[in-house]
Amino acid sequence: MNGSGVEEIGFPGWPQFAPEVPEEVSKVLTSGKVNYWTGKIGMEFEDAFAKWMGAKMAISCTNGTAALHIALSSLGVGAGDEVIVPSYTFIASSFSVVQAGAVPVFCDVTEDHTIDPAKIEALITKRTKAIVVVHLYGVVCDMGPILEIAKAHNLYVVEDCAQCIGGEYKGTKVGLVGDVGCFSFCQSKQFTTGGEGGCVVTNNEDLGWECRSFRDHGYDVRTRMNMLALEEKLPYIHRRVGFNYRLTEMQSVIGLCELRRYDDWNLARRFEYAAMYDKALGNLRGIKAIPLNTAERKNSYWWYPILLDLDVVDITAKDFIKELIGMGIPCSGILWPESYLEQAYQNGVGFGDAQFPFKSKEYTDPKTVDYSKVVCPVARSLRDQTVSLFLHPSWEKEHIEKVIAAVKEVIAKHTR
Numbered sequence: 526m527n528g529s530g531v532e533e534i535g536f537p538g539w540p541q542f543a544p545e546v547p548e549e550v551s552k553v554l555t556s557g558k559v560n561y562w563t564g565k566i567g568m569e570f571e572d573a574f575a576k577w578m579g580a581k582m583a584i585s586c587t588n589g590t591a592a593l594h595i596a597l598s599s600l601g602v603g604a605g606d607e608v609i610v611p612s613y614t615f616i617a618s619s620f621s622v623v624q625a626g627a628v629p630v631f632c633d634v635t636e637d638h639t640i641d642p643a644k645i646e647a648l649i650t651k652r653t654k655a656i657v658v659v660h661l662y663g664v665v666c667d668m669g670p671i672l673e674i675a676k677a678h679n680l681y682v683v684e685d686c687a688q689c690i691g692g693e694y695k696g697t698k699v700g701l702v703g704d705v706g707c708f709s710f711c712q713s714k715q716f717t718t719g720g721e722g723g724c725v726v727t728n729n730e731d732l733g734w735e736c737r738s739f740r741d742h743g744y745d746v747r748t749r750m751n752m753l754a755l756e757e758k759l760p761y762i763h764r765r766v767g768f769n770y771r772l773t774e775m776q777s778v779i780g781l782c783e784l785r786r787y788d789d790w791n792l793a794r795r796f797e798y799a800a801m802y803d804k805a806l807g808n809l810r811g812i813k814a815i816p817l818n819t820a821e822r823k824n825s826y827w828w829y830p831i832l833l834d835l836d837v838v839d840i841t842a843k844d845f846i847k848e849l850i851g852m853g854i855p856c857s858g859i860l861w862p863e864s865y866l867e868q869a870y871q872n873g874v875g876f877g878d879a880q881f882p883f884k885s886k887e888y889t890d891p892k893t894v895d896y897s898k899v900v901c902p903v904a905r906s907l908r909d910q911t912v913s914l915f916l917h918p919s920w921e922k923e924h925i926e927k928v929i930a931a932v933k934e935v936i937a938k939h940t941r
């Protein structure tokens with residue numbers, strides 16, 4: 526015992542890889558066919574992910590940030606455009622907008638941690654081209670009203686699914702609810718392709734081919750793939766400016782292995798552990814909210830953020846977390862509630878001496894990029910309330926039980 530009444534047990538780390546991964550990676554290395562165009566596994570992984578999603582196309586790429594950059598640029602988002610994005614999300618959700626040449630316009634969230642549909646319309650101007658929604662922590666955004674607004678104003682909807690692999694809105698997997706979905710397979714995510722990785726998915730084939738081209742030096746990828754099938758020499762036809770955002774074959778083979786056990790092991794355990802937390806914490810005095818999960822908005826549980834009821838407990842999230850960590854419980858606070866406070870936005874540090882796009886009067890409305898005037902009060906208020914618990918599939922039930930016991934203990938100690 527550690528003196529707190531909670532028995533000492535170690536918490537397994539995350540990620541952990543499927544048992545066959547080392548051998549599969551080693552086979553790829555030995556084959557020497559290690560890049561997307563020399564091996565076949567990159568395309569196999571894309572096909573498997575598309576099949577699992579129920580998508581017409583999946584375009585793998587180096588990371589989730591690249592996926593967003595690819596999606597936005599392939600939709601034609603660029604200089605002169607504005608994109609509405611929640612402030613409360615990892616910085617890449619908005620940096621990718623800047624990478625595409627456009628400017629982010631920050632929207633507040635509701636207490637379910639996702640973009641507040643009621644606050645979107647007031648941010649729309651004649652420059653607005655898209656909305657980036659972020660299914661944060663695995664909580665699925667309220668897509669119905671968002672899609673309606675997008676339709677009424679002719680805007681694209683880009684889904685940032687970096688933290689939500691397998692969430693569903695009205696039975697459709699997230700990533701296919703809007704125009705295009707962007708995934709991250711980074712180290713901490715629901716599964717990883719070996720530390721970094723990403724994918725774009727869409728049912729719009731023209732958009733999918735544009736993404737493929739943008740991902741890959743602007744090649745005419747359709748022609749390139751046909752030539753490959755005919756075993757002819759690969760032509761270099763650069764039909765547009767693009768990047769090199771390709772995944773390696775080693776990463777793709779890891780992706781194949783992790784995807785194979787995703788539904789039955791990874792996601793199944795997350796659901797089981799979420800149900801344990803729900804039961805133990807859902808009606809506990811001192812906890813104001815547990816993660817939203819409804820038949821319409823089906824959570825995929827990357828993490829399990831709870832909101833403290835600060836009228837009932839006399840401790841804010843920061844100190845609550847300190848106590849949990851002191852008891853040996855891994856957990857986290859909010860990492861990024863107000864992206865607009867970052868120096869890059871406050872000081873307008875973009876590209877080149879011109880600080881494009883922030884200081885570009887030709888393309889950008891100076892009022893929009895005066896981020897010193899932006900405030901998202903709900904996102905700000907969540908900082909003191911939010912404690913994220915983990916439910917990694919590498920854990921066993923006893924680890925979840927230990928977290929529950931510790932949370933209850935800290936709440937009991939601090940109930941007013």
Ligand SMILES: Cc1ncc(COP(=O)(O)O)c(C=O)c1O
Nearest residue numbers: 588589590615617618687709711
């Ligand atoms: C919400 C969100 N969007 C985008 C990204 C970017 O993904 P990556 O780190 O793979 O570039 C992340 C990853 O941390 C994320 O959490």
